Amino acid sequence: MTAAVDVAQMGTNNTTFRNRIINGNFDIWQRGTSFSNPSGDTYTADRFLVVPGGGTTGDTVSQQTFTPGQTDVPGEPTYFLRFAVGATSANRVMHHRIEDVRTFAGQTCTLSFYAKASTAHTSTVEFSQNFGSGGSTAVNLSAIAYTMSTSWQKFTFTITLPSIAGKTIGTSSYLYIAFIRSLGASSVNIDIAQMQFEKGPQATAFDVRPFDTELRLCQRYYYRLNPSSTGTGLISTGWAVSTTSTAFSIPYPVQMRVQPTALEQSGTAAHYQIVYQASAAACSGVPTFGAETTVDRTRLEATVASGLTAGNGVGIRYASTSAYLAWSAEL
Numbered sequence: 505m506t507a508a509v510d511v512a513q514m515g516t517n518n519t520t521f522r523n524r525i526i527n528g529n530f531d532i533w534q535r536g537t538s539f540s541n542p543s544g545d546t547y548t549a550d551r552f553l554v555v556p557g558g559g560t561t562g563d564t565v566s567q568q569t570f571t572p573g574q575t576d577v578p579g580e581p582t583y584f585l586r587f588a589v590g591a592t593s594a595n596r597v598m599h600h601r602i603e604d605v606r607t608f609a610g611q612t613c614t615l616s617f618y619a620k621a622s623t624a625h626t627s628t629v630e631f632s633q634n635f636g637s638g639g640s641t642a643v644n645l646s647a648i649a650y651t652m653s654t655s656w657q658k659f660t661f662t663i664t665l666p667s668i669a670g671k672t673i674g675t676s677s678y679l680y681i682a683f684i685r686s687l688g689a690s691s692v693n694i695d696i697a698q699m700q701f702e703k704g705p706q707a708t709a710f711d712v713r714p715f716d717t718e719l720r721l722c723q724r725y726y727y728r729l730n731p732s733s734t735g736t737g738l739i740s741t742g743w744a745v746s747t748t749s750t751a752f753s754i755p756y757p758v759q760m761r762v763q764p765t766a767l768e769q770s771g772t773a774a775h776y777q778i779v780y781q782a783s784a785a786a787c788s789g790v791p792t793f794g795a796e797t798t799v800d801r802t803r804l805e806a807t808v809a810s811g812l813t814a815g816n817g818v819g820i821r822y823a824s825t826s827a828y829l830a831w832s833a834e835l
Contacts, residue, residue, distance in 0.1 A: 522700070523700045526722060529710070529718070531582065540563070541564075542563060547726070552585065553599055554597070562589075564590075570697075585697070586694070586696075598683060600683070601680055602680075605634060609665055614701070615663075615699075618697040619652050619696050619697070624654060627650060627651075629681070629683055630680075633666065633680075635668075636674035636676045660707040678835045723756065725761055725834050730828045731825055739821055740754045744817075749805065753803055754802050755800060769830065770827060771826050771827030774824075776821070778812070778819070790806075
């Protein structure tokens with residue numbers, strides 16, 4: 505398994521990398537900026553996961569924009585996350601998984617964020633040390649209650665995580681932080697901004713990382729290629745394997761956490777085209793995940809009805825705004 509990213513080695517003069525939450529400023533939304541009725545385990549903003557415990561009728565998670573010059577949340581952030589809970593009364597959870605259960609184990613640490621709600625209500629913050637597949641049983645800490653009002657306010661929670669002495673760490677271990685757990689809340693908007701988790705007993709000012717650095721941290725877990733606003737865009741160049749089949753090698757922008765095992769995509773076969781010899785042909789099937797895939801790159805395969813020359817160069821491109829390709833190495 506690939507070792508965890510040492511974010512301290514990726515720093516610049518503008519950040520200390522105190523914050524172990526990735527995308528805590530809610531700037532990165534590779535999957536989209538609005539999610540209606542999320543069911544099962546659904547990633548929304550990068551690295552933030554919704555786990556509905558019951559009905560999800562009317563639920564929406566979306567990216568919201570701060571009014572320029574507002575002073576309720578310091579530092580002039582651009583975005584915040586809104587979890588609009590529908591009319592169904594059920595237990596909803598939104599959480600973040602920090603890679604490696606060793607994170608701050610046996611140490612005092614502090615979670616902080618800004619939050620408000622359209623209706624004042626009480627929620628809880630919960631922490632859990634998950635030792636991964638083949639590891640020890642998860643250790644759950646007691647829930648901490650907090651009450652959101654209709655105005656932005658900063659919440660700070662200082663805890664001491666248990667030691668992991670004597671534990672077995674398996675594959676893909678993580679520290680789990682549930683920061684929204686609304687028991688029975690319904691028809692309420694919950695807004696969250698500037699989430700930070702750091703070592704020590706004090707909450708410090710939010711640690712803003714450069715956008716490109718934050719994006720690279722997110723892409724370690726999920727990487728998505730989207731078409732242009734007009735539905736076009738070259739995905740990759742490759743070669744014709746036969747008169748009907750093609751292969752492409754696509755490098756990831758950063759090394760992913762683990763080797764992806766599947767290709768995520770949207771669109772029909774006609775939403776992808778093979779470009780060859782000054783011609784273009786619709787794919788006869790959606791692109792597929794090929795062999796020779798690693799943590800650094802993937803092999804993409806696609807077919808057309810006929811017309812290719814084995815050994816010649818070809819390209820693959822989008823032909824619809826509905827299409828995308830993505831690879832996941834999420835925890």
